Amino acid sequence: MLLLAVPLWGGVACATLNEVEVDALEPTREQRQAALLTLRLVERYHYKRHDLDDAMSSDILDRYIESLDSNRSYFLQRDIDRFEIYREHLDEDLKEARLDPAFDIFKVFRQRVDERITRALGLLEGEFDFTQDEAYRFDRSDAPWTVDAAAMDELWRKRVKNDVLSLRLTKKQPDGKKIRETLRKRYESIRRRTNQLSAQDVVQTYLNAYTQTLEPHTAYMSPRVSENFDINMRLSLEGIGAVLRSEDEYTVVQQVVAGGPAGLSGKVAAGDRIVGVGQGQDGEIEDVVGWRLQDVVDRIRGAKGTTVRLRLLPEGADESKIKQISLVRNEIKLEDMAAKRSIIEGLDAMGSLRIGVIDLPTFYRDFGAYTAGKEDFRSTTRDVRRLIKELTAQGVDGIVIDLRGNGGGSLVEATELTGLFIPSGPVVQVKSSDGELEVEQDPDPEMVYGGPLAVLVDRSSASASEIFAGAIQDYRRGIIIGEPTFGKGTVQTLVDLGRYVRVNGDLMGRLRMTMAQFFRVNGGSTQFNGVTPDILFPTAAGSEEHGERGLENALPWARIDAADYLPRKIDNIGECRQRHLARI
Structure with missing residues (x-):
């Protein structure tokens, strides 16, 4: 699996293999129609009025x-x-x-x-x-x-x-x-x-x-890009498990996806620049500096089980620091992305305390099995429920949910997972472009775990992770520890422009458009500012420009009325914060 972040010209996808004559560079009737449709849909339905x-x-x-x-x-x-x-x-x-x-x-x-x-x-x-x-x-x-x-x-x-x-x-x-x-x-x-x-x-x-x-998450996809998207979803082509973007003339790793070949290797990091790609164990390494993003992606993708070799230039390093690695293409398996448990004990000053840790790389849900009516479908909430019971059976004194690097996933799972730690109530508010407000509620009145709870986040914790962490913080159900989160609090919809014309609909392309925004139950948005931890870890220089805060025209933080919810009271956050600062 290879995910794409496609910015403007650097990411124009899969142009024709033949060079285009200058005289052929003229807009067609269908392209003018697509422009009008894009304009009208954005003006009418985009979340940001303009x-x-x-x-x-x-x-x-x-x-x-x-x-x-x-x-x-x-x-x-x-x-x-x-x-x-x-x-x-x-x-x-x-x-x-x-x-x-x-x-x-x-x-x-x-x-x-x-x-x-x-x-x-x-x-x-x-x-x-x-x-x-x-x-x-x-x-x-x-x-x-x-x-x-x-x-x-x-x-x-x-x-x-x-x-x-x-x-x-x-x-x-x-x-x-x-x-x-x-x-x-x-x-x-x-x-x-x-x-x-x-x-x-x-x-x-x-x-x-x-x-x-308007904002960075709304984009038009040409017919060719749309077609390639569909083909890539159907074919048995696999990749390295990374989100890539173009920056100047380099292809840059924006995020390493948990459970993919790149993540499992431990040899690829966010910020690495891909400067060369080779096929198999001994194929020629092609220099890809100056290539368009989609062309680099096409070289990295391939049949499952085959080898791709990459030359990587670490972030901030000169070309004398280039390293070469080999990865075996594979799909990202649900098992590799699934929640896992461990127990921390015996560290200095812990005494007899035993802390259970649940590592959650993403908010996953097997929608295929769910749609097919299978009662045993796999989901984040089901797995975490089981892990909580296993940890409590082993007598842990508290639980940490580790969301570091978790870029989000299913909104349903973020809502249901929150419900494991609260008796009942709203979890997140979703405001659409027309001003309508929908409140997602905890669907299960059972509180599976009511003991001491902490949520660990970092700058890459985004979207569904921020919904969960924000709800736990608002309910004062646990303490949030780590860095300020990513700040991705908007909702996008994919619109097929061909549905609005009678003929040549396949020549219209698609529009990905921001149509809603998430708000915490306390009324504050997760957009832009993200979730600020109760216990704030020291952050690297430049971290304030990470995530949405580093994107041009990102929607700002906003506030609406709070939902009707009943927070608990945690007495010792101030004391924990002072102890944390003393350690620093």
Whole structure:
């Protein structure tokens, strides 16, 4: 299983294998229809109310340009100046389904890519003076646009020189001829993959420049992306168990999924950059720097039981620290993701205390077996209920639910799991885009465990994890320990645009849209701020920008009226906090 986080141009999925003629880059009638449908559905049903006006038009233009050239390595300042004619008019253009500005800008981008790659290939034919003291700026996302072609030539001279030096430092390719061949393939791949982008890809990128001005979880999926999504769900292709995203010209591991080959290996970490992919034990490692996300994914996926080799560049490291690993493709098995128990005892200052720990990697539910009417279907709540009984039978003095790294899952399971620890009452409130409020209640009046309880969270605990932790905190049923959580408190729905047209529905694509938001029973949202622990662990530098807090245009924290619930009283949280601070 391989999950995808697909941002704008870097993640445009599976373009045609043939290069597209420039004259073929024109919007079709169906693509204009898709744009209108996307606009109308978002305006009517999106959770965030907004006006498509001149100010939003300006944001769309900036985001579209950024999605094409995020590192400011292709467009010249004069290109940006020319695009200013669109700044206050894209709103009217979208309302009339005029997509010409998107294609005009993309054609200029394609021309600039061709110019730069031609220049880079020429530079590979010469030699570089590494005794000269020079600096190259890797991250140019905030740099000024390059003023002219001469300045761009100088920028790329330093880039190519840096690429050559980086490969020398890896000690894997000391031979100059091999280094130049690797870079030649890399640069030609950038041009080829840019020229393979079709009108569908241009429309998808442009419409996502619009949707992403609202918030980061709403996105348009072109017909080709939609088709690949369906194929991937049907075929017996497996992956490494990781969420990937594009960042500049790298494919970056955003999250390692519990129970997958990557997670079980212990060799892959969030933030790692995938710079090479090879098939089998001895297949050639392909350099994938500059590749589109979907193309890297296609190399990583394969038949279950086969081997894929990855070259990984750890976060913050230079290319001398590249490591190579082998993983066997496999599905993520429910058993590997299932809740597990253990007992902690005998540590310093514990005395005779025995603490039961339930490790919960995700909120899972076997919906297939449930829909089929099987009474013994597997679920988080059923497994945790059993583990609680086993731990209490062994005489534990308290239980810790470990949600670190748990990115969420089934809302039903988050609600029912909470019910194991409270007598009855509301668990979470869901507010839709039309203002209607639905309160999810504990469905079972039985409280399975009423003893001392703690919930362990970290910055990757998200969505359903935050619903559970927030409810336990609001009811004062236990103490929350760890880092502030991810802050994912919104609900998305997938809409097939083809259902709104009479003909050619398969050419419309789909829209993933945010239509609701979660609120705790105390009235506060889990969105953006997440859940702040009662016992707060020290966090790494930059952690305040992790999760929703690090995403552009993320919906802010909000509050509604509290639900009708009865919290308990915990007397010793202040004392626990003081002891914790004393240890630090």
